[in-house]
Amino acid sequence: MSVADITPALSVQGLTVSYGQKPAVFDVSAAFRPRAMTAIIGPNGAGKSTMLKAALGVVPRLSGEVRVFGQPLSEARARIAYVPQRASVDWDFPTNVRDVVLMGLYRKVGLLGRITGAHRRLADECLARVGIEGFAGRQIGQLSGGQQQRVFLARALAQEADLYLLDEPFAGVDAATERAIIEVLKGLKAEGKAVVAVHHDLSTVGAYFDDVLLLNVRRIAAGPVEAAFTAESLQATYGGRLAGAHIDQLGLRSA
């Protein structure tokens, strides 16, 4: 079976998103494989998070088309789980850890469906998978940054989706949390799920991810890490902002 025969977990065609009169993402087309982990990388302000949010319909798009497992977004919402940036919510909100994870079950329980013991057990299992099962009753504001990130990941796990979209999951978290998160994500991949993450740390791209999408307003390069994550494409993405010495440290082969 050739690559072209597999329905991508997520595909975007000609996606343009603009805040005011300045496009943040322009005419980007990309496809993300199932059973793989893809990093979206690029400099600050390159439109990485914007692309993710536009693909999910969180921010409106100016043009372009999004398909999830070959279906329009509106029909495939149940198959998507989303982990927003930690800073996007007010952590002083009056709720506890288990409640946040239970929010991931909203599509299952709906407006008035009862939250049963089974639901709570699922939530606790998800917390156990990210290693903070002991924190279920904590007020969310009492958690550290890394723990908050794990709560968001547990909520996404509770969604039992096929496509996981994460916005900078490793930003500002401690080393132990980073390890815990990457273990969970690799577990998801092993289950055949697709994982797409906006990522910042170039030095871990090779170790964590299978595929990479280099973005700077436009799509610069995409494909398996070994083919697309090259010194040339990095230079093209980051331009003068990335010193040659930094690229050398990554130890990339030159294509």
Place this chain on the structure above:
Amino acid sequence: MGAEFVQLSLTPILIGVLAAIACALPGNFLVLRRQALIGDAISHVVLPGIVVAFLMTGAIAAVPMLLGAAGAALVAVGLIEAIRRLGKIEPGAAMGVVFTALFAAGVLMLERTDTSAVHLDVEHALMGNLESLIWFSADGWASLVDPAALAELPPELGRMAITCAIVAVLTLIFWRPLKLSTFDEGFARTLGLPVALIGLGLVATAALAAVAAFDAVGSIIVIAMFICPPAAARMLTNRLGRQVGLSALIAAGSAIVGYVAAGYGPIWLGGGDSVSAAGMIAAISGLVLAAAARFGPCRHRLGAGAEAV
């Protein structure tokens, strides 16, 4: 506490309690969404709404005036949103422009109209007439089971009870989407929740509560109850469900204590006439908030931003 209490104080207290709860329930979500002052804006634009209704019907009748007030509230919310988006103006300033402009228009219309024959003025819109909502035909607790007396309960009581029930039921039904979209709007969108519609529904519910309440109790109570009880409850618990419940209790308590203090306080202090119940209820809710802000177990900020304090 006998016949006189039932006749003079029971219905105003009940109406005050129902109005307070109806406003406090949506107030919780408004406070959490940083939209607390929407309640302030809505209760200011009630005045132009009722003046327009009066100009159109030429009479003081409850239904047209409620419709006028509701219409004005919706117009105000629409204008605020339009100015915020079209002019890229921050929400607080957009609100300030809209409610002051509409209020000024209301005052001007009122001045240009002959309302000497009817009871319609700015002070009434602000302070309501809680004290006058007495139950004439009651002559003791026995009237509570007397159909003839019950039939002559002030109509405001029924209106307020229905409004309070509607607001409570809506809050319960839409609890989950409200909580979700208030906490994490982006995530709510990915679930396919109509986030904008939920926000509009919340504001519309608040407007319903404000419009139904102002007629009986005036705008001051409305603004105070939107904010003070939820804000006080916020400092007493870290769970949303408990917060909303506590806010309803605080609202009801403020209404009862405030009414009693306004009606009987001056007499106990050796004075003569009673003072404004609406003002007293608002002031009492402020006192409760002050106490919660000083001693509440959960008064400090948690999470991001907590370090900055």
Place this chain on the structure above:
Amino acid sequence: MSPVLEALLLQAGYNAALVAIGAALLGFAAGAAGSFLFLRKRALVSDALAHATLPGIALAFMIMVALGGEGRALAGLMAGAAVSAALGLLAVEWLASRTRLPEDAAIGAVLSSLFGLGVVLLTVIQTMERGRQAGLESFLLGSTAGMLRVDAVVIGLGGAAAVLAVWLLRRPMTLVAFDPGFAAASGLSVRRTDLAMMAIVLLVTVTGLKLVGLILIVALLIIPAVTARFWTERAGGVMWIAAGIGGVSGYVGAAISASAPALPTGPIIVLVATGLFAASLLLAPARGVAAAVVRQRRFQRRVHLRQGLLALGKGEPIHDALSLRLLRAEGLIRADRVATQAGREAAEEVARDERRWAVARQVHQDGGLTGRYDGLTPITEVFAPDQVAAFDREMS
């Protein structure tokens, strides 16, 4: 001469002239002080401040009566208003900084409970022997009818003092409003400037009480500033334009109000300012609605046309209906979606622009310039011809 014109020319009597001048000065100072609040995103703090004056007015009246006075001296009432408004402001700041409440909730809480307290005190005053004619209700909506000469003088002086204070503080104010970080770095105390600013807002509020009333004084602080924002991008510009709009609204509003009965001063001033606001919202050249609609339409067409040309250049099929329509309208494709001669040339030009940008973003060191790439801006708008030529050499 018509009554309005008469009033505008200060011919409608001594009091009316004083009121008009006072209103103009007050509007000027309110516009300037309000623009500071607006730029600091604290516009509605003024609402709390204004409502918090009521208990102070009532208490001042009671104290003056208790001391044997008549209780209606405007200066005394204004002093009481200033004290309680300052306490209200402190309460807002305390709640917002010491507790978890956000500032908007703190504003609403202080506003409603202090206003409630004020209403309670008003009803107490009504039961006092002297209180029945106190007319303190006039402070809710303002009233210039039957104003004493000494009151008009006080308003004029208050307005002049506020304008003077704005003039003295204009530099630190614009600096702090525009860039508090920079202001702090250059040795300016942001905290002290904020406090001074609040003092001016306070002065404007208590001066405006008699004129426009405590419910509407907020409008004078907010509307001119928001209106000015439509005409300029500079903090200093906002301040002076807002001051001008406030001054004109105050003067014209007071004059119209003086020209006929049943035209209350406060609402008329506010509505004049609102008229200026509405006109600016619709018609301002850069930020107005009409301009924005035209610009957004043009922008969307540019994006779609460019995306269509890019696809054309790569020989990819175009599905987007708007892109197709635009290409067709410009004569760049035929009805069967095949590019015309002009279309091929345009597509080639866009493709070359993209190639040049790709090189520029790789080799050029200035992130500020390469950061202007957004898929739409032609490279020749950002780089000089010789730089573009250098990119071309790099390409070949």
